Amino acid sequence: MSEAPVPRSPKDSRASIAVDLGAESCRVSLLRWPDGAPQTQLVHRFGNGPVQREDGLHWPLDRIVDGVEEGLRKCAALAPEGIRSIAVDGWAVDYVRLNDEGVPIAEPFCYRDERNVRAEAELHQHLSPERMREATGIQQLSINTLYQLYADRKARYPPSRWLNLPEYMLAWMGGEPVAEFTNATHSQLIDVHTREWSAEIFREAGLRLDLAPRLVPPGTRLGKLRGPLQQLDAFRDTELIAPACHDTASAIAGIPAVGEDWAYISSGTWSLVGALTSRPVDSPAVREDNFTNLGAVGGANCFHKNVNGMWLLKQCESAWTEQGFTPGVSELLRSCEGLAPPATLLEVDDPDLLLMGQMPQRINRQLVAKGASPLDESPDGAPTFVSLILYSLASRYAEVLGRVKQHTGKELRRVFVVGGGSRNAQLNRLTAEMTGLEVCCGSVESSTLGNFAVQLATLESACSPSSSSFAGEVCEWARQLS
Template sequence: MSCAAVDLGASSGRVILGRVGGGELTTTEVARFDNKPIRVPRGADDDRLHWDILRLYADVLAGLRRASELGPLDGIGIDSWAVDYGLLDAGGELLGNPIHYRDARTDGVLDQVRAELGARRIYATTGIQFMQINTLIQLVAARDSPALASARRLLLIPDLLCYWLTGEFGAEVTNASTTQLLDVGQRRWARELIRDAGIDEALLPRLREPGETIGVLAGSARDQLGGHATPVVAVGSHDTASAIVAVPATGTRFGYISCGTWSLVGLELAAPVLSEASRAANFTNELGVDGTTRYLRNVMGLWLLQESLRTWQSRGQQPEVVELLSGAAEAAPFRSLIDPDDPRFLAPGDMPARIAEVCRETGQPVPADRYQLVRCILESLALAYRRTLRTACELADREVDVLHIVGGGSRNELLCRWTADACGIPVVAGPVEATALGNLLVQARAVGAAGVGDLTAMRALVAATQDVHEYRPGGDIPAWDAAARRWSAIFER
């Protein structure tokens, strides 16, 4: 089958054409485009950070046109980042550009929601870690806004784009589970919690499972894509859900990191972990494909490096990533460490200055150059991965023999090597295009491709057809253990 995967990340989007079935799994990138937020003034001293969703939709259509020009498509699937949404009026029209999860409107609202609804109650129902970016927190922050008062429908980003392609409303369950509005044990909306939060439950559409056909191309989208009634399939529309489908694992004793702007570190389980200890550790239970649970914790990820690069570039400096990594490898180890999840690192801005501030506050040397700063970021990420993976195993009563790193971060050899050393187990890096591959596999199964009947078969096909690299622990393990103890003493909360 020939399918098109639309994969939208927090900084860029792609359209990937794939051929799936009969032992074949190949991909061709037919379009890539930026995804840059826009600051819109709301007054002299205030602004909002928005997604440019209309331009994204235009880029998606242009990419799908290129894919369809290479031959008829058997399916289309869309995945994206989580938690953000568009609001529609009674006529189905978008009321405004979706607000970015990094916007400051949610500052301070997380504590308000925990006080109003009860942290234990929220977690026992939704199983989702507490973050100020969650949809629940965003909606409480917007309770008195004119847009929410006028809205009749709320659609998460992939569901909004699928609605524009097909005219069909719905909410795919893997992405819906990230909102903190879903009863994770029942796989349905947590309606009582939603009402008690002061949110109109009528805003939320019918839930879909991955693999359901949403509809076929309709209206102007069908006209622009050659007039074909191509099926649009609900894939694991949270990008991490699709990425975990394409982890080339055998058996169940594996951990994973979906590594990009964010790093999602965790385990695949048969059921959620809703214990008080899990809540206290701020772990999340997101739903996965084929009834699985993604038990994980968000770590800030390569956003720290990406934002540092943007800062340097804004000053007229153009450091090459290869050069930065080479210099970081030669810099003094464990000189300065940070907690990647420090809330100060969430918003766009001068990341090197923020890292320097944390180092001064904690009595550590401030990185003296770019190489030391990059080493600080990558060593701190490896230590955060170690803590998160070990805590997940303890809370879920699970042992792992191997850690899979998928996504763009799997190309960062230095990070992969240091993660193997820090965690003390082999790291298998790749595939880079795990999200697109998982997207393609789920929709190919839905439209009848052979050899992709379940997750085991899908992962076997990935392992047989994609490039991966293994990194075994081989560095100074006692030094990593000592650094982990020091890191915990400084930053554990």
């Protein structure tokens, strides 16, 4: 990242918009080119979060759509030169069920709904997890789209078309309804060898393959923006582009690094810990370690493991807020400075710690099961909880990166931390100490940066989106925008 970027500017100086859907907040950002130099601006941010309904945990789709529309209108007002393109990325696995006219049937379920755990257990009774892992090459997680679709079937919902949330938003703007590849790979419905929808998995799960969207690579043009927004002058000729719709793949596309000596931690609600490879890495040892192979820009592969992340801290914060303690994450992080390392670390990927609510109690249950003393669950005990979480996450990062080295044969020297965790100085210091790697702090908004880089490579390059040359173009634009 120390190399100076080669000055570049696009042939068309109109602006671009990147929408990044987050599980806690959503962002709409604008990229403009005053005097030929890139200028990015966060134009609109709005809160997000699952809501409990009578039948389970859902995402407030109308609120998300309204927030995105407000952000788009604000961007149009700030860009008299016009908007050249829009792309949307977001978290994976969750989807919108649609009727034949493409209208949502209901609010999408949230991946943290407990129905997924039941669906996983039931599906495994006749389709073994070993076979699913062998067929798909991805990490076994109850949140994967497969189990959610299976839960829909068990609930006797009528079969319907579906789109993952980022692709749904692009279709809502007028784009072709598709499944972008990096997002689709997190569904556990893609064959690791053919990189197409797995007819076997669909058949064995009783799902209809004909209702799945058409697969496209990141960098695919989906048509022009249509509908009421098109009446605004800025949107009269705006292209819709599928970026790396999986926000992790976008975040990694936003890392302007080359070579084989680096790994990544995309650090936010989840921590995605791994490295880029040219093709899927799959072997009995990889399956035993439950690593995943997900799509990346230019036909590359994200080889990583989902590790719990700042979810642990945010859930503890929510519990203390209910008791009238409202310090904020920054103050919580400062509160644990100087504390001695904890004697017992958490297994941060314990399924119980992935669920919502009562996080201090969940953590204490694990500590007691390990033979350790429980911590003070009141706000007075917050510094000790925070310290335990940071040390436990860093230890888990070191463990996972050690296995990445073994499985890929890479000689890692650097690890790029992108996302909100790039600002967490204490966690990054502990990560450097426990991994022995140089920690390079990338962009907090790396998903947005990668989103823009894919848009520019699509618009400015003649490379096929599936080629390594396209990945190189994306990297160069990411370097220019950094």
